[in-house]
Amino acid sequence: MTQFDPICEKCxxxxxPYLDRELNEVERIEAEGHLSGCGYCSERYRFEVSLRRxxxxxxxSEEMSPELKAKLAxxxxxxx
Amino acid sequence: xxxxxxxxxxxxxxxxxRVRFEEEVLELADQVYRVARRLxxxxxxxEDLVQETYARAFRxxxxxxxxxxxxxxxxxxxxxxxxxxxxxxxRSPDTQPLEEGDYFLYNRLEQTGGLEDAERIVERxxxxxxxxxxxxxxxxxxxxxxxxxxxxxSYQEAAQILDVPIGTVMSRLHRGRRILKGQLAxxxxxxxx
Numbered sequence: 001m002t003q004f005d006p007i008c009e010k011c012x013x014x015x016x017p018y019l020d021r022e023l024n025e026v027e028r029i030e031a032e033g034h035l036s037g038c039g040y041c042s043e044r045y046r047f048e049v050s051l052r053r054x055x056x057x058x059x060x061s062e063e064m065s066p067e068l069k070a071k072l073a074x075x076x077x078x079x080x
Numbered sequence: 081x082x083x084x085x086x087x088x089x090x091x092x093x094x095x096x097x098r099v100r101f102e103e104e105v106l107e108l109a110d111q112v113y114r115v116a117r118r119l120x121x122x123x124x125x126x127e128d129l130v131q132e133t134y135a136r137a138f139r140x141x142x143x144x145x146x147x148x149x150x151x152x153x154x155x156x157x158x159x160x161x162x163x164x165x166x167x168x169x170x171r172s173p174d175t176q177p178l179e180e181g182d183y184f185l186y187n188r189l190e191q192t193g194g195l196e197d198a199e200r201i202v203e204r205x206x207x208x209x210x211x212x213x214x215x216x217x218x219x220x221x222x223x224x225x226x227x228x229x230x231x232x233x234s235y236q237e238a239a240q241i242l243d244v245p246i247g248t249v250m251s252r253l254h255r256g257r258r259i260l261k262g263q264l265a266x267x268x269x270x271x272x273x
Contacts, residue, residue: 012182046198047186058210064113072134076102
């Protein structure tokens, strides 16, 4: 299958909502059916999966400081 | 006498509810911080924003309905405060970044690198370039990406948090992710190839 296949173009549109688990049943089956048989799209699909994991890692690498945590806890209503 | 007792009981219940609420809210602090950190550009701004969010959340705890989505309730306070802080006045790019299809980044990386496994290609992107590319995505698009991809909110939740229709969430997410990939391709591969 080539990259100019209109089904691949449709698949390109479906991958993101598929990964977000936001496709309806019909679209989900359509996407999975195409991905299982198309090397071009399934390779790109695997890339998208690792890209997401990678972006999340990069963006969540900075932890909240213990000082901020203490400040937040101090904002609580004092117990009488 | 009976009345005083009822009052005392009511106050005790309220105090207990409030303590529970505050504990639950504090347990979400790491998640709230992670989202805040990517909505603004510096660590200091993120810390201020999270503190303001918690101060407001503790003050207005009565407006939270127990049993509803506490994470989304908190995030709504946070995104509203972030907008109030005047971030809308920040400079936005004069031209909308070039938008490419979803396969664009992979295709560019594939063209410029050797034959690699799809899962390894991603390692050619540096963490700094990802963080930098995300911060270059215009606010409206970035907010949605951060809520869905980092905050793990559904489209519906993101729509409620940002007070926009779900269709707007979907289109911003769609465009935003493509803008992000375009930026990543530009910084990683360059424009010449």
